[in-house]
Every structure is written in structure tokens, then in C-alpha cells.
Amino acid sequence: MKQNSNVPAFLSKLWTLVEDSDTNEFITWSQNGQSFLVLDEQRFAKEILPKYFKHNNMASFVRQLNMYGFRKVVHIDSGIVKQERDGPVEFQHPFFVQGQDELLENIKRKVSSTRPEEGKVCQEDISTILSNAAKVQVQQETIDLRLFTLKRDNEALWREISDLRNKHVQQQQVIRKIVQFIVTLVQKNRLVSLKRKQPLLLNTNNSPKSTRLQTMVKETVEDNHH
């Protein structure tokens, strides 16, 4: 086996262990070389493991295997009673194949979740989301209330406008009638007025605001002449 520095210590040791013919009675390649067998789990754990690792527990060994993506090969036992209960333990990995050590570097250890993962949803995130949702809800209620108030104001404004427009029209009519009355009056008194040389002033002070009335009267008079 090439001393490939890209391959983690565990995989190097495992490869050596499986290859080594001295340990074949405990751990060795399976028939087809696609997996390896642990033949005597108990002695393997207590006698072999500590020579390569810092422990003598099968569980720790299996944990590492799973960490590197190895899967246990389960034996169906052909449906009959489970004879040979303490049969060999078998593990397999697509890139752990007899005679193909160049595949080893493709075996990756699963990422440790020491830091809280980015993609993971923790309770804190949920709390934040729910808190924000509550805030949005409160905000929503405030807006709804304001919307309702505005709408009501709007309706009141429309009513007032309608009222003012009506008043405006009524005043317009009043003014028109007054003007007609004046016109009638003026026409009847024209001769008299002309004799008295009295100018047709409609207000005592000659402010610009009087112009409008004068114009109206004039227009009405002229209209009547048409």
C-alpha cells in the first residue's frame, strides 16, 4: 500500500489489519474481496484492537466504521432458525476493495457536527422565527386598525364633500336667482338709474371680490338680452 498521506489514519490501519495475514484468524477479506470479516469478535476486540487503536472496544471500532461510511453486511440466515449466532461480523464500503488501495482516498469521514451546522434547524432558530411571527402579527393588527380608521375617515370625508358640494350647488342656485332678481330689478329701474346718474356698484367698498358679482350680473343681463 502506498503511503498516501490523503488517507486518514483509521483507514490506513484498517487496510493494514485486513491485509495482514498474521491477523487473518481475527479479521480478513471476504471471499470476493468486497468486504471484510471479523471472525472472533471478542478476541479481536481485546487482543487486536489495542495494538492499532487507543481502545479495545468493538463498539468504538464499529463507530469509526460507520463514521467512514462502512455498512454492516447483514446475513439473512435463510429464514431458518438463527444457528451460528456468533458468526462473523461483516462490513463493507464501495471504496474498500481488496487489491484496490487507490480507491481508499475516496472514503471520506462524515463531517463532525462540533459546531452547530448551518443547514440544521435548532431550537434557537425556531424561537427566533416564532418571536418574529408574533411581532409581525402585532404589527399586522396595528396596520389593520390604522387601515380601518383611515377607511372610516375617508368615508366621513366623502360624506362631507358630498354635503359641501350640495351646499355649493344650492348656493349657486341661490346666487343665480338673486342675480336674476337683481337683473329684473335693474332692468325695471334702468331709466330711473340712468336719470339719477347712479353707477351700478354692488358693494360699498370697491374691492376685487366684488368683480365676480358684477360680472355675474352683467352676464345675466346680457344673457337676458339674447
Place this chain on the structure above:
Amino acid sequence: MKQNSNVPAFLSKLWTLVEDSDTNEFITWSQNGQSFLVLDEQRFAKEILPKYFKHNNMASFVRQLNMYGFRKVVHIDSGIVKQERDGPVEFQHPFFVQGQDELLENIKRKVSSTRPEEGKVCQEDISTILSNAAKVQVQQETIDLRLFTLKRDNEALWREISDLRNKHVQQQQVIRKIVQFIVTLVQKNRLVSLKRKQPLLLNTNNSPKSTRLQTMVKETVEDNHH
């Protein structure tokens, strides 16, 4: 031990196993009776376990212990080298105490998570939450837009009202001046009018709307007399 049917099979068997003096060389109470010891893990697993359970794996036994809330008692080894590596395995549970079998019924198996747990946050929940948040956001924008429109309408309405009020005031002034003019006119022509026996009608048709003008004129005339 009372045959308490409330106690799960595992706990009954474990209690029996620890109590039984025949198995004391494999599993027994610790000194203070607050925990139990497995003295020879390998022989215990292969020789004792299958007599009580449907397996001979220490791992399965430990899994059950954890499932029922037992905790391993870890030995500090006083900081010195870990001698006695294969020392006894020790497990403890607050309600698993020598001589107090009545406490056993307080030990509860942790709920199996076969069904997706209620209290658990799954990816689906997150998706739902985010989806709803997006909807709320869209809704919020709609409301904001409507609020903006309403506000603008409101301002326009206020402007129109202000405008109409001004017009109203102006018309009011116009009317007042017209009335004053008429009053002046009427006062000057009073003698003439009286001689002619002409009634003071301000409009050709005698509709109710004319009442207002008549009243105004009358009031103004009376005001001028004060």
C-alpha cells in the same frame, strides 16, 4: 420482588439478574446499592444475556438500559494511567436501588419515535412556517399599498374639502354682499315699491328654496335698522 405488572419485562429481568446471587460473578449490586456492576462483560454477554433476552450482545443490553434512562457510571481513574482497563461496567438509575423494588414502577421507557413526534420540529414544519411567512409578507405589501393609496386619497379629500369650504365662504360673502346691495336698493326704492303695491318676491316661482333668500334679505334689512 412483587410481581408488579406495571413494570416492563426488561426491568423485571434486570432486577432479577442483579438480585440473583447465582449470577453475582457477572452482574451484581455495587457497594452502596445505588448501581449495579457487570464484572465480566464478555462472558456476561455470551453466557448470561441469552438466558434472559433474545440476544447475546452487550450493545443491545446497553441500548435498553439507555432506553430506560440508566446512565453509565464513569470512573475517573484518579488521573493516572488507565490501569485495569477492563474493569467492571457500572450503570445507575435513581429508581433502581437495592432493596427498593417499589421504586421500579417509576422507571419509564423513553417514548419511541416511530411516529413523527409532536414536539419535534421537522423539515416539513420549517417549510410550512417559511411558506406562511412568505404569504404574510405578500399580504403585508398589499396592505401597505392599500394604506398608501388610502392615505393619498385622504389627503386629496382633505384638499377638496378645504377647497370647497373656501368656495363656500366666498359664496357666503358674495351672497351677503348681494343681499346688502339688495337691501340698499330696496331701501332706496321703498317708497316707489310701496306706491306700486309690488310684493318683494325674489324669485319668479314661489318654491321653498326661495325662503332662505327672503329670510336673509329680511334679516339684513332688520339688522340695518338696528
Place this chain on the structure above:
DNA sequence: GGTTCTAGAACC
């Protein structure tokens, strides 16, 4: 990255 204890999940 390695070791240990505990838990999740699937299957029985």
C-alpha cells in the same frame, strides 16, 4: 480526527 456514551430509526 479518535473515543465514549447516548439516542434515532427501522425492523421485528
Place this chain on the structure above:
DNA sequence: GGTTCTAGAACC
């Protein structure tokens, strides 16, 4: 509820 395989998490 029990058994098995795999994974999480803490600690080294």
C-alpha cells in the same frame, strides 16, 4: 416493547 444498525454529541 425488543433488537439491531447507525448517528449525534461531548470530550479528548
